[in-house]
Structure formats: structure tokens, C-alpha cells
Amino acid sequence: MTTTVTTACVVCLSDLWQDELGRMACRRCTDRISADLAALPGLYVQLGGALMPGSGAGGPAVSGSRTAPLPLRLAPLSLAARGGVVTVLQSWLVDVHELLGYPHPRWEGDLVGQCRQVVARLQLLLPWIAENHPAVDDFAHEVRRTRAECEQAITGERRGRTVAVACPCGATLRITLDTLGRRCLCGEQYGREALLSLPLAERRQVAA
Structure with a gap:
């Protein structure tokens, strides 16, 4: 039985360096994933302050009472609520634990702590x-998104x-x-x- 050694990063599709051969993701993409992960806890805390209308783009939150007005901004609400950012990350951790044969991870505290x-x-x-990880490309793209x-x-x-760019074959890539x-x-x-x-793809290619 032969073992296939990966020679290209599955995330960015660039060729792997000699000392990276066999890895699924290159070091550069690994560093990007790490940076994106590191940013998420701070961003998650900020989502709570972005729920009120007028709080986006640095504008002051608009409220005529001590309670948050309705409707709340749906984008930050969907990300901050259960099923949003935390659930996405937890589903990936559960997947990794299962692949490694580790016990199911435990969640403690509120969503910020989790x-x-x-x-x-x-x-x-x-x-x-x-x-x-066989799906590290999906993981990288989901964390970045x-x-x-x-x-x-x-x-x-x-x-x-x-933007639309043109492959030499004539296809358009967005x-x-x-x-x-x-x-x-x-x-x-x-x-x-x-x-x-x-x-850049010509207009007739984009419209095709």
C-alpha cells in the first residue's frame, strides 16, 4: 500500500516547501488561521455593543429608553446568539476531538467565556x-469568513x-x-x- 504525500497546500493551493511536504496546510496558511482565531474573542465581545440600531460604523447607538430598542440589528445578533460564532467553533472542536479519539469537549460559563x-x-x-485534518481548507475558510x-x-x-479574473482557458474566476x-x-x-x-476578465466573459 502506497502513501500519498501532499505537495500543495489544500487551503491556498500553493506548492509546499520541502520541509512542509506531507502537511495539509502550509505554515503561512496556518499562521493566517491562528491570527483569525485570535481575533474572534475580542470581536465577539464587541458584537454585544453592536446590537442597537445606529451602533455600526462607529456611530452612536440610538435609544430613547434604558432598554435596547427593537428591532435589534440582526447581523450581530445572529453571530452573537447560540448557533452563531461560538457554535461554529465548537462544532469544529468536536470534529477534531472525534478524529483524535478524545472525549467530547465540555463547555463552561457564558458564551463569551465559551x-x-x-x-x-x-x-x-x-x-x-x-x-x-482532511477538511482544514473548509476550517480555514469558515474561520476567516x-x-x-x-x-x-x-x-x-x-x-x-x-472582481472577475480570467483563466487562460477562458473561464472566469470571481x-x-x-x-x-x-x-x-x-x-x-x-x-x-x-x-x-x-x-481581469473582459465584460463579455463576465456576462457569459
Whole structure:
């Protein structure tokens, strides 16, 4: 039985360095995941202050009484409530524990405390995740997307603009500045730097 050794990062699709061969994610993508995870507890705390209308984009919260007015801003509410940020992270930790044969993780305290706990545990297990988890690309993209959604809900700023670039095969790839990698329908794989170096797609290609 032969063992297949990975030679490209499954997250950004860039070739792995010699000392990275066999890993699922390169060190650069692992560092990005770690940075995105590290940002989430602080962003999660800020979501509570972004619930009131007028609190986005640095504006003052608008309220004529001591209680929060209705309707609350739905974007930060959906992220802060159970089923949002904390639940997403906890589901990944449960998955990692199952793959490693560890007991089911326990959650203690309120959601803010649980957010800190699950991030700390994921950071501790990140080296193993980056080297071995078969879905580390999904994990990386979901953590990055969660961070972006939190930042958008807090600041009220719109998401990064999507641009269309052209693959030499003629296909159009839609990317943002945060896109780590993409595979074209023709089978060509592009890392982040390669994607950003592709020419912009012509209007007739985008409309096709």
C-alpha cells in the first residue's frame, strides 16, 4: 500500500516547501488561521455593543429608553446568539476531538467565556489540524469568513469587492482580496499570488 504525500497546500493551493511536504496546510496558511482565531474573542465581545440600531460604523447607538430598542440589528445578533460564532467553533472542536479519539469537549460559563475556551483549545490543536485534518481548507475558510462577518457587523462596512479574473482557458474566476486559492473548472489550481496576477476578465466573459 502506497502513501500519498501532499505537495500543495489544500487551503491556498500553493506548492509546499520541502520541509512542509506531507502537511495539509502550509505554515503561512496556518499562521493566517491562528491570527483569525485570535481575533474572534475580542470581536465577539464587541458584537454585544453592536446590537442597537445606529451602533455600526462607529456611530452612536440610538435609544430613547434604558432598554435596547427593537428591532435589534440582526447581523450581530445572529453571530452573537447560540448557533452563531461560538457554535461554529465548537462544532469544529468536536470534529477534531472525534478524529483524535478524545472525549467530547465540555463547555463552561457564558458564551463569551465559551468563545475564549474554544479558541484556546483550537489554537492548541492547530498544529495537528494543519498537518492532518482532511477538511482544514473548509476550517480555514469558515474561520476567516466568521471573522469577516463579525468585523462587518461591528463596523457596518460592506464586504470586500468581488472582481472577475480570467483563466487562460477562458473561464472566469470571481475572487476578493481575501481569496486564498481557487481551482478552475479546467483543473488548473491557483494560489493567492497566482490569482492576483491573472488579468481581469473582459465584460463579455463576465456576462457569459
